[in-house]
Amino acid sequence: MTWKTAEYTGWGRALTAKGEIARPERQRTLATLLSAAMVPAIGMRRSYGDAGLNSGGRVIDMTRLDRMLSFDPATGVLEVEAGARIGEIAAAFAPKGWLPPVMPGTGFATVGGCIAQDVHGKNHHHMGSFCQHVLSLRLRQAEGAVDVSPDTAPDLFRATAGGLGQTGVILSAKIRLLPCKGDVMVVTERRIDGWDAFLSMLDTSAATYSVGWIDATATGQNLGRGILEEGETGSGLVPKRAKYRKVPFNAPGFALAAPVVKAFNNAYFRRVPDMGRTVVRPISDFFFPLDKIHDWNRLYGKRGFHQFQCVVPISSAPALRSMLEAIAVSGLASPLAVLKRMGPGRAGYLSFPMEGYTLAVDFPNRAEARELIKRLEDMTVAAGGRIYFAKDSLARGGDIAAMYPELGDWRRAAQTADPEGHLMTDMIRRLKLRSTAQ
Amino acid sequence: MKTWIILGATSAMARAFARKVAADGACVLLAGRDIADLTTLAADCVLRGARQAEALAFDARDASGFAALIARMGHEEGELSAAIFVGSMPAQADIDANPALIDGTVTDSFTGPARFLQMLVPLMEARGGGTVVGVGSVAGDRGRIGNYVYGAAKAGFHTYLSGLRNRLTRAGGHVVTVKPGFVDTAMTWGLPGMFLVATPEAVADDILHAVKKRRNVIYTPFFWRYIMLIIRNIPEPIFKKMKI
Numbered sequence: 001m002t003w004k005t006a007e008y009t010g011w012g013r014a015l016t017a018k019g020e021i022a023r024p025e026r027q028r029t030l031a032t033l034l035s036a037a038m039v040p041a042i043g044m045r046r047s048y049g050d051a052g053l054n055s056g057g058r059v060i061d062m063t064r065l066d067r068m069l070s071f072d073p074a075t076g077v078l079e080v081e082a083g084a085r086i087g088e089i090a091a092a093f094a095p096k097g098w099l100p101p102v103m104p105g106t107g108f109a110t111v112g113g114c115i116a117q118d119v120h121g122k123n124h125h126h127m128g129s130f131c132q133h134v135l136s137l138r139l140r141q142a143e144g145a146v147d148v149s150p151d152t153a154p155d156l157f158r159a160t161a162g163g164l165g166q167t168g169v170i171l172s173a174k175i176r177l178l179p180c181k182g183d184v185m186v187v188t189e190r191r192i193d194g195w196d197a198f199l200s201m202l203d204t205s206a207a208t209y210s211v212g213w214i215d216a217t218a219t220g221q222n223l224g225r226g227i228l229e230e231g232e233t234g235s236g237l238v239p240k241r242a243k244y245r246k247v248p249f250n251a252p253g254f255a256l257a258a259p260v261v262k263a264f265n266n267a268y269f270r271r272v273p274d275m276g277r278t279v280v281r282p283i284s285d286f287f288f289p290l291d292k293i294h295d296w297n298r299l300y301g302k303r304g305f306h307q308f309q310c311v312v313p314i315s316s317a318p319a320l321r322s323m324l325e326a327i328a329v330s331g332l333a334s335p336l337a338v339l340k341r342m343g344p345g346r347a348g349y350l351s352f353p354m355e356g357y358t359l360a361v362d363f364p365n366r367a368e369a370r371e372l373i374k375r376l377e378d379m380t381v382a383a384g385g386r387i388y389f390a391k392d393s394l395a396r397g398g399d400i401a402a403m404y405p406e407l408g409d410w411r412r413a414a415q416t417a418d419p420e421g422h423l424m425t426d427m428i429r430r431l432k433l434r435s436t437a438q
Numbered sequence: 439m440k441t442w443i444i445l446g447a448t449s450a451m452a453r454a455f456a457r458k459v460a461a462d463g464a465c466v467l468l469a470g471r472d473i474a475d476l477t478t479l480a481a482d483c484v485l486r487g488a489r490q491a492e493a494l495a496f497d498a499r500d501a502s503g504f505a506a507l508i509a510r511m512g513h514e515e516g517e518l519s520a521a522i523f524v525g526s527m528p529a530q531a532d533i534d535a536n537p538a539l540i541d542g543t544v545t546d547s548f549t550g551p552a553r554f555l556q557m558l559v560p561l562m563e564a565r566g567g568g569t570v571v572g573v574g575s576v577a578g579d580r581g582r583i584g585n586y587v588y589g590a591a592k593a594g595f596h597t598y599l600s601g602l603r604n605r606l607t608r609a610g611g612h613v614v615t616v617k618p619g620f621v622d623t624a625m626t627w628g629l630p631g632m633f634l635v636a637t638p639e640a641v642a643d644d645i646l647h648a649v650k651k652r653r654n655v656i657y658t659p660f661f662w663r664y665i666m667l668i669i670r671n672i673p674e675p676i677f678k679k680m681k682i
Contacts, residue, residue, distance in 0.1 A: 004628030025450055025624045026475045064450065064624075067482035078485075081478075092486055 002033070003058065010053060011046050011297055013304030014365040015393050015424055018093040023061040027171070030140075033060060034169065038142050038422040041169040043083060043110030047117065049393030056086050060169065062112055067091070069172060076177040077135060082112030082170040087288055091306035094183035094283050099233070101133040101178040107288040107336075112170040118162030118351040120342065122209040122231070122287070127178070128345020131161035137173040141417060145171060148348075151213045158406075159413030162375035164389060164428065167417035182235025184309050185209075185286040191269065191277040195224025195321055199357065202341040202344055207246030208232050209286070212342055215265040216324065216333035216361050217258070224321070226339065231286050238280050244291070247298040255299060256364055258331040261319060266333055290336075300364050305334070306393055308373045309360035311342055311353065312385030319383035320357055323376050327361055332369045334362040339388055349410035352388045360391065389427065397432035407433070439489075439516030440464040443507065443558075444522035445496055445551060450470050450623040451573065453479060454642035455521055460488035465514055469496035469507060475636065498524050498550025499542065508557050518562055521571040521645075522551045527588040527625060540587050547591035552598045559602065562610040570606065570613045572599040579617070579666045583681055605652060614648045615655040616641075619662035621665050634659070 003020040020038075024030040033039065042052040042059045052059070065084035080089065087107020089100050104119040113119075118131045127133070136149035139160060146168075150157045160167045188207070192198045198212055204285055207230030214226035254260070290296050297305065312320050327333050337360065344355040363369035373394050380387055386403035387395055401407050414434055418424075419435065428434050442459050444452050447468035451644050459481035468476045468483070468491065476493035483491035494507055510611030511518050525547035533539045548634040555570060562568040577585050596615055601615035620626055620635045636659045644658040672680070 001628030023624070023627055025453075026448065026472060027478070028472065028475065029624075067478050068485040069478065069481050071485055 008045065008053065009304070010049050010051065010393070012048035012306055012365070012391075013297055013300070013302075013394055014306055015050045015165050015304075015426065017050070017055040019054055020058045021061050022058070023064055024222075025064040027065065030060065030065065030169075030171075034140060038169070038418065039276065040141075040165050040423045040425050041112060042081070044085065044108045044111040046104075046109045046113060048305075048391045049389075050430060051117070051389055052113075053426040054424075055426050062110065062169075065171075065358050066110070070092045076179065077174055078177050079172060079174045080111055082110060082115075084111050085109065086111065086114060087284060087291065089288070091281060093177060094180060094233075097179055097182065098177040099180040099283075101127055101176060102130040102190065103172070103287045104130075104187065105288065105290070106286060107291050111173055111175070112165075115161060115170055115173060116163060116165045117388075118348050118353075119390065120345075120353050122211045122340070124345060124353060125210075125341050125343040126208060128343060129162075129347050129351055131157075131347030131351070132345055133176050133178075134161070134347070135174040135176060138171040139168040140171050141168040142422075147183060155409075155413050156336055156417065158348045159410050159417065162346070162351035162389075163410065163414065164350065164433070165210050166414040166423050166424070166428065166434065180233040180331065182233060183283045184232045184234050184236050184238045184337060185231045185281045185283050187229055187231045187281055187286055188276065188278045188359055189272045190228045190230075191274060192224075192226050192228050192274050194222065195324070198226060198339060199243065200316055201228050202357070203337070205230055205341070207318075211338060213268070213340045214324070214337045214359075215269055216327050216337035217262045217265050217331065219325075219328045224324060224339075226337075227235065227269065229286075233283070234280070236280065236297065238282050244294050246294040247296055250302040251299045253301055253364075255301070256334050261333065261335055262331075268335065300334075300362075303365040305362055305364050306369060306373055307336075307360060307362045307391040308376050309358060309388040309391040310376065310380040310385050311356050311358040311388070312380065312383040313354060313356040316385060318382035319358060319379060319385075320359055324359065326372065326375065330368065330372050332363050332366070332372060336360075336362040349406035349413070350389065350404055352390070354386065356385065358388075360388075392427075395431060397430070400431055439466065439514075440519065441511065441514040441516065442519045442521060443467040443469060443494075443500075443511055444521045444523065445469050446522065446555065448475050449523045449620070449625075450638040451621060451641050452523035455571075455637040455645055456483055456491075457486055458642050458646055459489065460484070460486045463487055463489050463658070465490040467492050467494055467507075467510065469494045471495070471497055496524075496554075498554075501550070501553055504554050504557055507554070508561060511558070512561055516565075517568050518557065518558075518565055519569040519571070519649075520558055521573070522555070523573050524551050524573070525573070525575070525588075525592070528583060530583070530585050530587065533587050541600045543587050543596070544591045547588060548594040548598065552583060552595065555598075555602060559606060562606065562611050567610045568606075569611065570598075570599070570602060571616060571645055571649060572602075572613065573616045573618065573645075574599070576617050576619050576662050576666050578679070580670055612649075612652050614645070614653055616648070617655065617657045617662065617666070618643055619657065619659060619665070634661070 480491035577589035
């Protein structure tokens with residue numbers, strides 16, 4: 001069967017779509033599928049909300065079109081089909097001394113998804129966003145496939161980078177890989193006692209890769225405490241990675257109740273010795289820490305969860321502190337909370353990054369959490385920041401124009417590329433991203 | 439120095455298998471009908487570590503092309519192995535409407551690959567080793583109302599492989615018969631009644647493990663051995679009234 005009717009969700013599992021899915025295994029099959037009408041493409045559905053959902057319509061699952069097409073060791077340019085996963089590329093190329101220049105927090109993300117969300121990694125302050133390393137991409141539009149590069153088609157490129165798949169189906173891309181020393185990471189972990197110390201450590205960190213885990217349940221004096229991880233690639237031997245584990249079923253609600261999270265966070269914080277430590281890890285453990293546990297989203301139970309992620313300019317750091325305070329006091333946060341420094345690098349009209357600090361926190365899908373996220377969104381807008389489409393499942397359309405000043409440019413380009421709106425998804429409709437009447 | 443020829447290399451299971459032997463540094467000859475797709479896969483295999491990868495035309499229904507493939511294999515030095523992933527499964531209703539479809543099904547799933555292997559085996563014997571991986575199906579273990587033509591073709595292939603194993607063992611070679619259950623491929627996408635579906639990667643891992651351990655007949659995933667044990671042992675007077 002070509003089209004299968006199924007219910008499917010994003011990674012957060014709070015939003016569901018029912019519709020037809022095709023999963024071509026060859027380019028020829030994909031071409032046939034798209035010959036009748038354009039259909040939005042989805043990948044591994046690692047976006048948390050509804051960016052990859054199309055209720056009542058069709059989607060094309062690109063994950064079987066995942067081959068590496070060519071590599072030039074002189075320039076480091078890799079051409080790869082859109083369904084290829086970042087972790088697979090890293091595993092194949094790190095032993096040869098190359099890495100994807102930007103890697104999101106999960107190696108399961110596809111190249112197409114990384115482009116459509118213009119993702120960032122733990123090196124954003126140095127290397128910018130994913131699409132800044134895309135030399136060109138092949139885009140299937142209604143009339144046929146076109147090559148899009150920042151030089152030859154700057155408007156279409158900027159509309160496609162971070163463009164949520166609205167300009168066409170991304171078939172393949174040429175990405176400039178980054179030289180690395182080898183396939184292990186030398187990681188320095190340090191306890192950070194509070195908010196102000198955390199920001200100054202992030203500001204002054206000279207490491208290539210850096211990320212902060214934050215204890216989003218700590219209040220008062222401990223507010224903003226956490227662990228700063230700084231990493232460099234290296235060569236050498238590390239014990240072989242243990243086989244992945246799987247979460248076999250949905251966890252009950254109390255698994256992430258406030259006292260459990262508080263106790264877990266406390267232990268996690270103290271796991272790193274007071275004076276810090278330097279450890280050597282497989283590359284995948286540093287970049288994709290949660291990929292070891294397949295289907296970890298089931299830990300949040302069948303109702304699913306939301307992730308709130310925002311970025312605010314440097315000058316709005318106090319506002320971000322207030323947001324963390326609101327989160328900590330609420331007692332709703334899960335152990336997964338991340339604070340990172342961002343540079344200015346972004347490649348598209350709707351790219352998330354801006355120079356400043358980004359905070360990401362997971363919440364179980366409960367009414368109080370949804371209320372809190374609404375408040376956090378308001379605080380983000382007031383702070384001159386923005387929320388991340390890859391994570392969002394709750395925002396309202398009205399705030400988007402204030403967060404994304406180039407929304408008008410994107411809307412015009414998307415309209416030209418897909419005038420009949422065949423590529424619209426649940427997220428586009430929920431946030432009214434493509435409707436001009438607002 | 440290992441060389442694998444993979445027949446039906448466009449299938450998802452074959453692709454997963456090709457990538458794994460490529461990562462071990464083998465030369466992979468990817469044979470099938472969609473050369474454009476196989477050329478893409480060949481590039482992928484080289485980037486994953488294959489010593490060499492090449493797309494070759496193969497059609498189970500056109501034996502005139504087989505000799506060229508065997509000759510191509512002969513050009514590679516060292517151990518020669520073959521993995522057979524070809525087969526076709528028209529809906530039983532389509533076969534009921536057009537019994538002529540039986541010929542193609544049997545050619546794709548049994549006689550085509552058997553004829554190819556029959557031509558290849560002398561070369562393997564001359565080299566004194568190598569492995570044949572023949573992918574059959576749990577459907578070949580017992581004829582069922584839903585797909586007994588496909589099942590009959592695969593049963594024939596199983597029997598052929600058993601005989602081939604008897605022969606190749608004498609020359610130091612080996613034959614692995616693989617009986618997959620439900621695998622998540624284009625063939626099963628959206629079919630009703632699928633359960634415990636395995637990924638093509640897991641199946642490829644099982645096959646490679648069986649090749650290393652010189653297993654004779656494997657079911658993948660493993661529990662199909664027990665499911666099929668039960669199904670094979672249902673007495674015919676009862677089985678003939680069942681619809682499973």
